[in-house]
Amino acid sequence: NAGVTQTPKFRILKIGQSMTLQCAQDMNHNYMYWYRQDPGMGLKLIYYSVGAGITDKGEVPNGYNVSRSTTEDFPLRLELAAPSQTSVYFCASSYMGAGYEQYFGPGTRLTVT
Amino acid sequence: EDKVVQSPLSLVVHEGDTVTLNCSYEVTNFRSLLWYKQEKKAPTFLFMLTSSGIEKKSGRLSSILDKKELFSILNITATQTGDSAVYLCAGSRKAGSYQLTFGKGTKLSVIP
Numbered sequence: 001n002a003g004v005t006q007t008p009k010f011r012i013l014k015i016g017q018s019m020t021l022q023c024a025q026d027m028n029h030n031y032m033y034w035y036r037q038d039p040g041m042g043l044k045l046i047y048y049s050v051g052a053g054i055t056d057k058g059e060v061p062n063g064y065n066v067s068r069s070t071t072e073d074f075p076l077r078l079e080l081a082a083p084s085q086t087s088v089y090f091c092a093s094s095y096m097g098a099g100y101e102q103y104f105g106p107g108t109r110l111t112v113t
Numbered sequence: 114e115d116k117v118v119q120s121p122l123s124l125v126v127h128e129g130d131t132v133t134l135n136c137s138y139e140v141t142n143f144r145s146l147l148w149y150k151q152e153k154k155a156p157t158f159l160f161m162l163t164s165s166g167i168e169k170k171s172g173r174l175s176s177i178l179d180k181k182e183l184f185s186i187l188n189i190t191a192t193q194t195g196d197s198a199v200y201l202c203a204g205s206r207k208a209g210s211y212q213l214t215f216g217k218g219t220k221l222s223v224i225p
Binding site for chain 2: 004031033040041042043044045048050056058059090097099100101102103104105106107
């Protein structure tokens with residue numbers, strides 16, 4: 001049981017490039033989330049999904065896109081990377097909604113230069 | 114806009130000390146307050162509190178929620194160096210909202 005896995009662990013992007021951050025969970029959770037964490041700050045929700053085929057925006061969705069074609073996978077797409085997207089990205093999942101325990105992946109540290 | 118404020122932002126204590134971390138919240142249609150511990154990597158779940166005045170305990174850690182005064186505290190007794198981490202609290206709304214509002218965290222450093 002791997003829990004929540006994320007790839008890659010680190011990435012450096014040039015301004016304007018695009019990439020996809022991968023997230024997978026093997027706990028059969030319906031709810032999945034993408035957060036970003038800037039230095040000295042709490043986590044901010046980018047997008048979330050309540051099940052396969054259903055996604056919605058969180059607090060800071062601009063510059064990102066998501067899809068959820070299976071229960072297990074929830075990739076996050078960055079289009080036209082900007083320095084403001086330099087951050088640590090965490091994927092999480094939960095059996096029930098946001099107000100319940102969430103299981104986090106190990107994070108992806110992204111630098112945009 | 115929901116808000117969660119943690120204090121202090123950082124704290125240095127010696128092994129064996131007892132610490133209290135604070136979390137105040139303003140969350141519309143509040144459902145629960147969650148505490149997470151974040152070491153180098155991903156946050157790990159500690160407690161979920163929904164009822165006022167009921168203490169949750171796990172070993173040397175305990176937490177309580179005051180829904181009237183809108184705050185929660187996390188206590189750690191007999192601290193160990195392994196307790197060094199950032200402690201995050203987050204507030205959630207009732208069903209229909211999937212957003213947790215996180216505080217900035219309290220960085221706890223326990224020195225031998």
